Amino acid sequence: MTQTGNAIEWDPVIVWRATIVDLETLRWSLSTAPEPGWIAAFANAPTHRRGSREYLMSRAEPTIADRDIEWKVGPEDHLDANLRIHEKVDAANSVYREALQSRAAESEREAATRRARDAAIAEAQQKLDEANGVEG
Numbered sequence: 001m002t003q004t005g006n007a008i009e010w011d012p013v014i015v016w017r018a019t020i021v022d023l024e025t026l027r028w029s030l031s032t033a034p035e036p037g038w039i040a041a042f043a044n045a046p047t048h049r050r051g052s053r054e055y056l057m058s059r060a061e062p063t064i065a066d067r068d069i070e071w072k073v074g075p076e077d078h079l080d081a082n083l084r085i086h087e088k089v090d091a092a093n094s095v096y097r098e099a100l101q102s103r104a105a106e107s108e109r110e111a112a113t114r115r116a117r118d119a120a121i122a123e124a125q126q127k128l129d130e131a132n133g134v135e136g
Contacts, residue, residue: 010100012093013038018082021070026078028069028085038096039064045091047084051077062088 014031021027034042042064049056055077062071062085073081129135 010097012097013089015069015086015089018085020078023075024072026071026073026081026085028082030067030069030089033067034064034092035096037099038092041095041099042088042092045088045095047088049077049080049084051080055080 011032013034016029016031019027019029043061052074055073058073060072062069062081069085071081071085
């Protein structure tokens with residue numbers, strides 16, 4: 001993930017490829033290793049599974065390690081799991097972009113406050129210097 005402090009320049013995570021590791025495990029390769037904030041957004045994104053009883057009742061969730069997502073699901077549920085991963089990636093990208101934009105806006109507010117404070121200090125110093133006959 002390229003995060004330069006500007007949410008506009010952040011590259012969203014993309015699913016490059018889905019692979020069947022074995023009949024019970026799917027792996028999705030990502031364009032980049034996600035940041036912790038993105039991973040949290042991914043984990044919190046809701047999924048509305050449709051499929052076998054075992055899949056619907058399972059507490060198994062996808063896990064992320066480096067640039068891969070893995071999920072243990074039965075063969076009859078591979079396509080729905082694939083759909084859910086794409087939904088969760090899209091949701092995580094949206095939530096993470098919003099968080100970056102919020103952080104950028106807060107940083108800009110803080111910078112504007114610092115600039116205003118620094119300008120007020122400089123003006124007050126100039127007035128004090130003038131009152132004491134000091135040339136700037």
